[in-house]
Amino acid sequence: MTQHDVDFGRIEKAVREILYAIGEDPDRDGLIETPARVARAMAEQYSGLGQAPEDVLNKVFDVDHDEMVLVRDIEVYSNCEHHLVPFHGLAHVGYIPNEKGQITGLSKLARLVDIFARRPQVQERMTSQIADSLMRVLEPRGVIVVVEAEHLCMTMRGVRKPGAKTVTSAVRGDFRTSDKTRSEAMALILAGR
Ligand SMILES: Nc1nc2c(ncn2[C@@H]2O[C@H](COP(=O)(O)OP(=O)(O)OP(=O)(O)O)[C@@H](O)[C@H]2O)c(=O)[nH]1
Numbered sequence: 001m002t003q004h005d006v007d008f009g010r011i012e013k014a015v016r017e018i019l020y021a022i023g024e025d026p027d028r029d030g031l032i033e034t035p036a037r038v039a040r041a042m043a044e045q046y047s048g049l050g051q052a053p054e055d056v057l058n059k060v061f062d063v064d065h066d067e068m069v070l071v072r073d074i075e076v077y078s079n080c081e082h083h084l085v086p087f088h089g090l091a092h093v094g095y096i097p098n099e100k101g102q103i104t105g106l107s108k109l110a111r112l113v114d115i116f117a118r119r120p121q122v123q124e125r126m127t128s129q130i131a132d133s134l135m136r137v138l139e140p141r142g143v144i145v146v147v148e149a150e151h152l153c154m155t156m157r158g159v160r161k162p163g164a165k166t167v168t169s170a171v172r173g174d175f176r177t178s179d180k181t182r183s184e185a186m187a188l189i190l191a192g193r
């Protein structure tokens with residue numbers, strides 16, 4: 001599904017229904033354009049459904065570097081698939097290039113995070129999907145992905161525990177087999193906090 005495949009009319013109709021259902025008047029001044037706005041916002045928030053990792057990891061450079069590359073503190077905004085309420089936080093993505101020194105552009109790691117964040121998600125699956133797609137496309141010696149996020153479904157409603165952070169990690173290849181490599185990455189992720 002690409003952004004163009006999002007059925008805006010259908011979202012608009014559904015949002016009108018929800019507004020009726022909660023006892024609002026969708027035709028009052030302040031709400032009249034809301035269904036269309038929500039449709040546009042949803043098309044953006046769920047645009048990752050129309051994208052594949054290969055779309056962004058397409059440019060691979062051969063560089064003489066076969067040691068760890070880590071981009072940390074990538075802002076991530078997603079929506080939990082249980083409530084369609086946002087969760088947001090930071091993603092840290094690292095990998096060790098293969099012996100051919102194949103690396104990707106740094107911004108591509110952040111774009112990859114967005115592809116999986118802009119879908120109805122659970123944090124655990126998002127974390128593994130980022131790691132697995134990087135392994136598949138870049139064929140590195142290893143990947144580490146750590147995501148720390150606050151779920152609004154746990155803070156503004158439900159159990160109401162503001163500040164609670166959920167931390168998930170996915171380690172593949174060398175990061176899984178070598179404690180030393182994993183510790184080095186974790187130290188870099190935590191450095192300066
Ligand atoms: N594992 C996991 N759980 C999540 C994630 N996002 C939200 N949840 C949880 O999904 C669960 C859904 O639980 P349910 O009991 O079906 O829904 P609920 O009655 O709204 O639950 P409460 O949030 O406890 O009020 C809750 O415990 C949420 O905290 C996520 O990314 N990963």
Ligand SMILES: [Zn+2]
Pocket residue numbers: 080081082083084085151153154
């Ligand atoms: Zn939720």
